[in-house]
Amino acid sequence: MTRLVAVVALCALGACSDMSDQPKQRTYSPLVGPAQTPPDVVSFLYSEPTAPPLTLALIERGQQRFRIFCTPCHSELGNGQGMIVQRGFPEPPSYYVERLLKAPTLYFVDVIAKGHGTMYSYASRVPPADRWAIAAYIRALQKSQNASAEDLAGAKTEAAP
Incomplete structure (x- = not known):
């Protein structure tokens, strides 16, 4: 019985080959040129989220x-504390560092969905509509901390009875 198991194991191991040594065309080969797209391939339809x-x-x-x-993690103020x-x-x-003040709103939506650095993805927890809502609130936080005197004066006149 052990001989039979040994023979089957040897046959199974003999069937394995080094898969890294197979003929294939790289994405771009200088001798052949770019790889050809197979027929009947439908391209992925992507539209920028709005x-x-x-x-x-x-x-x-x-x-x-x-x-x-x-x-x-980010605190009520968004200061990371x-x-x-x-x-x-x-x-x-x-949220008040220069890099994030200049980042497009879509950046925050993407970070919520995909994660970034030590922050993991919230795609399964936060639906897309809420990602946009959070990003809009982050923008409001940023504006509230960096409001100029003119911005505040305009808000006072609009809010006055």
Whole structure:
């Protein structure tokens, strides 16, 4: 019986080959040129995601979702000093650093969906509409911390009875 098992094992191992030594064309070969697309291949239809219209309801929804999902790390202010940071976890970047002030809104939506650095993906937790709402709220936070005197004066005259 053991001989039979040994023979079967040897036959199985003999059937294996080095798969790295197979004839294939690289994506681009200088001798042949670019690889040809096989016939009947349908290209992937991709369209750039579009932001919903910016409304007060969207920002309020974003604030609610931000408080649920983002404040443990980013804090209510978005300065990266959330509760888990105070307990020794890595500090996320503040939303007020130059790089994030200049980043497009789609960047925040993508980071929520895909994760970045030590932040894992929230794609399974935050639906796409809420990602846009959170990103809109992040923009509102950024503007609130960097508002000029003219911005505040305009807000006072609009809010005056």
